[in-house]
Amino acid sequence: MSKQDQYLQIGNEFTCIRVRKKHSKNGELLEIESIKNHSKITLDAMQLESLALLKPEYFSEFFELNFGIGVDKK
Numbered sequence: 911m912s913k914q915d916q917y918l919q920i921g922n923e924f925t926c927i928r929v930r931k932k933h934s935k936n937g938e939l940l941e942i943e944s945i946k947n948h949s950k951i952t953l954d955a956m957q958l959e960s961l962a963l964l965k966p967e968y969f970s971e972f973f974e975l976n977f978g979i980g981v982d983k984k
Contacts, residue, residue, distance in 0.1 A: 915930070916930060917929065917930045917943075918930065919945075921945075925944065925945075925946050926944075926945045926946060927942060927943060927944055927945065928942075928943050928945060929941065929942050929943070932952065936954070937954065937955065938954075938955065939952045939953065939954055940952070940953050940958060
């Protein structure tokens with residue numbers, strides 16, 4: 911198995927994801943895959959840096975919008 915094919919898996923009682931480093935003609939990328947939802951996204955260094963600059967409050971809003979946490983569903 912090549913180093914590019916090796917995944918790092920991270921999980922808890924709610925979900926499980928795996929990540930791996932990929933190489934493209936434009937440089938290195940990080941592929942993030944949701945095992946539970948069978949979806950993936952590939953981010954380049956600039957996108958990852960932007961993610962690292964976000965404040966924790968943004969993630970709370972994101973979770974609320976996407977998962978309904980804290981939202982009263984009628």
